[in-house]
Amino acid sequence: MTAQHIYLYSASSAVRDRAAVRRAVRRLQALGHSVELDPSAFATRMRFAGDDETRLAAIHRAAASGADIALITRGGYGLSRLLADIRYPLIAKAIDRGTVFLGYSDFTALQCAVLAKTGRVTWSGPAAADDFGGEGEPDDIMQACFDDLVSGQGEGTGWRLPAREAREKAWSAAGTLWGGNLAMVTSLAGTPWMPQVKGGILFLEDVAEHPYRIERMLTQLLHGGILARQKAIVLGQFTHWRPVPNDNGYKLQTVVDWLRAQLPRVPVFTGLPFGHVPTKVCLPVGSKVTLAVEGRDAFLLWGHAH
The missing domain is CATH 3.50.30.60 (LD-carboxypeptidase A C-terminal domain-like)
Known part of the structure; x- marks a missing residue:
């Protein structure tokens, strides 16, 4: 499997289990990947991962990061509030350069919006905390599908x-x-x-x-x-x-x-x-x-x- 640059960012609910995200970072690094954690990944405002401007900036940093994979830390709620202000051309440009936007749950709102506004492909799949950061080992099938995705082998x-x-x-x-x-x-x-x-x-x-x-x-x-x-x-x-x-x-x-x-x-x-x-x-x-x-x-x- 080819090592990838993975950018972790928070666009929805606040991360309540920081240890889970840190475990996810370590596990992804152990697989050989380079993991970059967005500076506002642990921001908190009420139930959100920072205020709307903070989370919007995180999405745009993920798009500008040049990462191979832009992976959400978790879902929850919050992306619906941001859809009118997301810079879709920036995300489209990132996808065209090869960045894979990956996640599920609340992330669906961003995926649908990107499809509606740009026609670009994003990926439904794991989130960092839930799927790579648990106290037990990640699910084998999830891990295998993720490995296929990052290596470009999944068909x-x-x-x-x-x-x-x-x-x-x-x-x-x-x-x-x-x-x-x-x-x-x-x-x-x-x-x-x-x-x-x-x-x-x-x-x-x-x-x-x-x-x-x-x-x-x-x-x-x-x-x-x-x-x-x-x-x-x-x-x-x-x-x-x-x-x-x-x-x-x-x-x-x-x-x-x-x-x-x-x-x-x-x-x-x-x-x-x-x-x-x-x-x-x-x-x-x-x-x-x-x-x-x-x-x-x-x-x-x-x-x-x-």
Whole structure:
């Protein structure tokens, strides 16, 4: 694996576990990478990683750093407040030079905005504190996907579908891969930062959202015409929610079944190893991909997306 220059910056919530970020730095350095920590990475103002101007400046420093990888320290909340003031040409120039912007969760807002404003590819994948900075060792699959990304070797990913989603005949579709955190995607509907993707492959995940809230957000995307314009919807992991007594059997699978009934012409697949979970793959947001399904085996293929 080729050593990379990795720039860590904070654009959303404040880093509460500085030790985790420092562990991430050490682990990335142990892999041979050069790691640069943004000067405001540990800034704090209320729940944010510094005030809006501080976090905006951090994003722009990451873009100007010349780094191979611009990696968020963590997600949380905060990027939505910055979208109108981000210098998108600066980010586009950095991507054209070879900088890979990488993250997930709140980072979805920036990814969607970059796609909408510049058409450039960013990557959904790990964050420093959550994925490289835990007290235990990083997840093997996450680490392998990250290594493929930084070495430029990754050409796709695959996973096993639930038995109920198996296809007797091989199926495939090609389109622009986009999406990320469901709450963030939904929050951008009707704004200039919502990508206008038709015929795409939309992937979604979320955390700490009860299934009825997931359904409510999907309903907004449905009634806005966004879901019906896609060639397929791929659901990742929806975690850290609790059932309540008045659910009366209503669960996440209920939502999936309901969604399929609303979209008879758009296949909905589940089980993508991506979300607020240790095992997560890296996905090129804005890249042309092929989604292929054979039996229970699903594949997202993109070749060398950067």
